[in-house]
Amino acid sequence: MKRLLFVAMTLLFVACGKKEAASTPAPGAAVEAAKAGEAVAAPEAASKTAEAAAPVAPQTVTLWHSYRDDERKALDTLVAQWNKLQPGVQIQALAVPFDAIIDKFQVATPNGNGPDLIIMAHDKIGLWARDGLLQPLGDFAAKDRLGRFLPQTVKPLVFDKAIWGLPMAFKTVALFYNRKLVPQPPKTIGQLIEVGKGFTSEKTESFGLAYDAADLYFHAPFLYGMGGKVWDEDAKKITIDTPEAIKAAELVRGFYTEAKILPKGVGGFVVTAMFNDGKTPFTIQGPWFISEIAKDIDWGVAVLPEIEPGKPLRPYLGSEAVLLTKQSKVRDAALKVMDYLTSDEAAITRLEMGHQMVANAKIYENPRWLEKPVVRVFHAQAETSVPMPTAVEPSVAWAPYSAALRKIIFSGADPKTALAEAQATADQAVARLGK
Amino acid sequence: MAPAPQPPQPGLVPFAAATLLLAATLVAALTAGHAALAASAEQATRLVRAASLADAAAHQAAIHQDDATARDAALAAMAKQQAPLLTHVAVIASGGADEFGIERGSGVAFVSQKLAPAESGALLEAAKSHATAAEDALQKHQPMDGARLLVVLPDATQALVQPFRAAQNRPEIGGAVALVLRPVVPPDAPWLLWLLPLVALAIALGARKPLGERIAPTVAMAVSAAAAVLLLPALPTAASGGVQVLADGWLIPHSAVGTVSAAGTSWVLGSALLLTALLGPVVPGLAAIFGALRKDPVPYFYVGPALFATGVLVFVPFAVGVGLSFTGPNGQFLGLANYREVVETAMDPTSATHFGRTLAMTVAWTLINVVLHVTIGLALALVLNQPKLRGRAFYRLLLIVPWAVPSYITALTWKWLFNTQYGPINAMLALCGAQKVDWLGDSLATNFIANLLTNVWLGFPFMMVVSLGALQSIPADLYEAADIDGASAWQKFRHVTWPLLRPALFPAVIMGVIWTFNAFNVIYLVSGGGPDHKTDILITEAYFAFSVLRRHGLAAAYSVLIFLLLLGYTLATQRRSKATEAVNE
Structure with missing residues (x-):
């Protein structure tokens, strides 16, 4: 009996070992290859490959957020709309509870297990940019693109002379x-x-x-x-x-x-x-x-x-923004998604369905929204608000x-x-x- | 209790094997650490060689006003020196910041040369990581159509910096990205030191007879530890273990600071020291295991998986934690600097966190708590143990509830009970005509009492359950005998109940002390360490170092100190608990 158990245990060990051996090299190799490609290829070449690859296989842009209830419903609606119209780039949204998302992001991203985009209040930008978890938007955040937002929601997204995300909504008291x-x-x-x-x-x-x-x-x-x-x-x-x-x-x-x-x-x-x-x-x-x-x-x-x-x-103003992570391998696609989520059209959905105080300036020119006291008051309050420090x-x-x-x-x-x-x-x- | 069977004396072979294994682990760990450092120093040397090549290019960039000419000259200069290891040299023009403070620039596209066929994998990796870091910095300046440029300079000497000064004077050039590297080569360890573990082994074997089985390995391991300490200066103490990266502020608006770090070096070293310190006394036990393993290996295969899991889930993170406590924010080896910082707070009365005060608070907190837990738990157990009491099961259930509710829920509930304005406790005080107390306000005493009440609520059920179990196992005839002898209730408790309760209660108290010592939830959620860190205990202060100061190394140092304190406490109490057991036998 003892001997039999011994044999069984040994078999178990061998089986476990085999499983590990079979499963580990594959992702490891992929990561290695991706790294090598990223580091050696010149940036313009990288973006070209990305463009060329797009029609072949759909790219996936992962997005983490901590929205609940109505805000989540609005975001999910937007994501579903995009995924239907854009077969080349698919958004994969993941809702992470608010008390877990920061830790999860900080642990996962340095290892490349994080998302391409994350929705977060701006006061984390300084920390994450400094820790190398985010990448600046660079040229993409051209002046005309930033012009569609309330300036108070954009300013806090600037850290170390670069901009790290586009604003979705703001919060103030x-x-x-x-x-x-x-x-x-x-x-x-x-x-x-x-x-x-x-x-x-x-x-x-x-x-x-x-x-x-x-x-x-x-x-x-x-x-x-x-x-x-x-x-x-x-x-x-x-x-x-x-x-x-x-x-x-x-x-x-x-x-x-x-x-x-x-x-x-x-x-x-x-x-x-x-x-x-x-x-x-x-x-x-x-x-x-x-x-x-x-x-x-x-x-x-x-x-x-x-x-x-x-x-x-x-009062303090918190600018909730969608941020681009350092680990993202699909920068161009992720930027497109970011642009879409912060567009004036998407803002309407987020305001109507998600009751968000959206960052898009145009919304507040429309009397239809300004008639709502909450929208009017918080928009007016944003005028006198100061962004929380980003540093x-x-x-x-x-x-x-x-x-x-x-x-x-x-x-x-x-x-x-x-x-x-x-x-x-x-x-x-x-x-x-x-x- | 039957006397424990005398463990069989392990033979010479298993004993030697165990000692050798430990000595080998130690040597391997130290060698690995040293090798990693040496490798990164090697990288550094090569990078600096590459840097001097790149410097030639940078120089050309500075002296030629026209970019195309500069590029060609740089290329030529790099080609002349052969082996152009570095690919990119950057000079960036900045257009200034826009109304949002985002820097908008127009870059000067520049040299792009293929990397030399992998001259050295390590060097390429290092260069790549620098290039990525530099690119990040460059990305902020827009647009950069061509390849990114990267200049690596050897030591920050004026001669090399000068060209950049010149470059900065050109209006269209906003700055340059530079990496200033300084290699740190670890001196070779005197090779004789590496023999010390072997000396230790010899002592372990030779001194077995005269010093005894238990003491000899400890002495041997002390020799090993001495070896480790002697080896310590042989390891470079510079930042990032091998390569120090200096960035010059005035030169670079966005300094790309990359490091070639000997990853894991410090924790290898830390674990080696820890192994040495802790495992010496383990040798006899290990020898016994080896002996038994030779005789009958099957049971060891049964415990194997559990041992493996414990190793992965407990010992490895622990070793990493210990290693982390010797490191700084970038993973560089700092020696005992973190520990020094923790202890030094005790000498600075203006410091917000104060090690001496916190330690005293932790000890006081633990003592008062455990005394109350045991007293209340025991008293309730004695009451519940009365056979005449009706509804015993119900009361018991009710009294265990505080224990069953998750502690953070309890803590938050108590925090509300202590609310100054609307808290039920103040409402009750008001009913009695007393003043409202600002429990979680500025007073150390009220904050401490609030924490204490919460934790007593959480802690007594465990002591009650343990006492109750022990009480029920006391045979009734002992009390009958005492009654016949005319013993009073107190005498029965003192001479029958207490002696029989003690062996069961003792381990519970040891555990209670350890739990209370680290009762993070209660302190963090009720008083939050307030006012001004005065009710902080060591573990909440470690969390402060981790979460607010963002100093993982410092937090790890706290944790190691907590571990050492608790280890000392456990060892001390173990002796005593053995003594009490002996009394009862």
Whole structure:
């Protein structure tokens, strides 16, 4: 019996070994060949081969995205349309959950297992470009092609003097309000405080304004509105400890200490719950918030109020773009697909079906779309928005800045000291930052 | 418990084989590391030779105003020096940036020459990787119709840089892409050092009798380790293991920095050191296995697949991790620099992360947690073990629930419970008339308590289940006997329950300590290490190094330190647990 088992085990080993031996060389060899071809052939020759090969066998352009629900439906529709009309180039779209797509992309792409195109918010561009995961669009992104997008959505896609993708949509925050509680949205911060005070009550635990004040993303409208910034692109320096930042932090602290319209330490789903329970008439949120609002709430959305007339709040803008990866072997076909997905026609589908705030400027010239309040308001808000930094360094500023905000707004810390501390921490982290 | 049978004394042959195997592994690993470095140094030398050829071309490009003439002159110069290893030389004209900040230029198309028939595979590969890197940089300047140009310069001397300065003064030329290479040749290791592992083997065999089976191999391996340490300076410490690429900022708007890296060198070295340090004491065991393998190989074939899988899934990643901890962002060998950085944070009071503070926090966190887990778990187990208690099964089920729910869900739920404004905990405090507490705010104490409560909730069911199992195996007649002797409840617990519970609880506590030491989920999700990293434990700080600082080497260094701490702890407790077992026998 023992002997028999022994023989069986040995056979199993042999079988496993054989399988591996048979399957491994093939892809390996293909990769080798592709590499050799790519490196030796001159670029123009490579593109010629690509063109010549197109009619023979269909090229596949893989596209990764993390869209869900309606956005995904819209994208799938566009992909199906393309695949029907373009037998030479087939798009293969893969939906990867948002919490996994970044890791998956970063692991797969250096080994050549990643996609040709990926849809991602622009703040990853600096990192990925620096790590060699993306390739610049070069000539393809000629001025007339970029001209069809809102300029604020294109600028953040430029990193290291090159452009790395075409914008699909943008995300920014605006003021959501409960129509039942507030018929007219406030135009200035002063009005907001005044209206908000009327709703603030210890007893019912209601507050005039609920948002994650201690998070840099939601603080950005005030910081940039006051003329401050987190990252100086020219000097390549983090700028937390500035007079503008102090003014912004003091303004928000006033919401908590003087006006008392701001609850302490709320964020995320607590804010959603407060809005849905009618415990706050105002919140600062992005378009993603719409699907979280309860059915029975009569809500409206408005451009963020101004600090004073002519001095608007300036929220962060995230430009969601389709990016070309370094590993792509079908650059020309991928660029065509990219062009198609960001075309004005495709934008209509993405807006109608996917409810995206698309980046195409033409859409917002059409009164048909501008009649929709959400479209109108977010488009108007995009005008005063500032792109989130594309560089890698400012990413380390988030945690210390947010911690400083919490201390200043809710714990009464001295703004100057707290921001200077955050500056020191961030500078230190930048110095320790890996390449 | 029956006394364990004395393991058979392995013979001389298996013992020698085991020692030899380890020594050979060590030598092989070090040799491989050294060979890889030597090979890349060889590449570097060749690249530099090629570079001097290309330099001639670059020079021509600079002194001739007309591009066509420059190209011809460069070609001629390269041809004259024969073996034109480098294909492309680039001079790029830039048209400046557009309103988006994208640089738009018009390039100067240039020299394109076929690569010389593969003079050396390695060199070609290296040249290609440089060419690709340079092309990337060039792609940003538009349009580039002709072949991409690449200049490789040897050392950054003024004489070689000068032509480019001249080139930069020409209005249509925006800059040049240059790779400045410096070869780093590893000095040859004194060959006698390579004999040290053999010396180690001799010690292992010779000192077996006088020093004993257990100590001799450790001494032998210590000699090997000394050899490894002595060999260390013989390996080049330069960036990228063999070739250092310097890029000159003023010269190049887009410097294409490529490296010829001796991939894997550092981890080979790291693993060799680790092998040496860890495997010495393994020799006797390995010898025993070899002995048994000779006698009856079949069982080893049964465990073979599992061993293989463990090797691939555990030991290989572990070795890679250890190797990574000696490397920098580009995979270059840094020696102990990462470790130094971790430890140095302990001496800098202004540092955001502070190794000493974090270590103290980790230890305090682990101790307080485990004490609470055991106390609460044991107390509940004692209650549940009461035969008179009705609905025992129901309570037991209920109390195991915290354990069954995924820990990140629990952690997020607790985070909500601690919410300042609307959290149920503050609501209960308010009912009692107390002030609202800003749990996850700026206070170290409240953040720590929030983490602690969450982890106690997660941790006690395991201790309860273990205790309950052990309690049920205590024979009832012992208690009867104690009753007859008139023992009080406390005396029964102290002298009957506790001694019989201890052997079961001890391994559970050891595991509990290790889990709690690395309780990433709770810290990360509840307090997030706040305020200001003060509730960070080592593992969350490692994650900070990885995710925020993007320093894989630094994070790996943290992990190795955590491993060493836990290894020391496990070894120490193993001795003790053996001692307790002996007491019970």
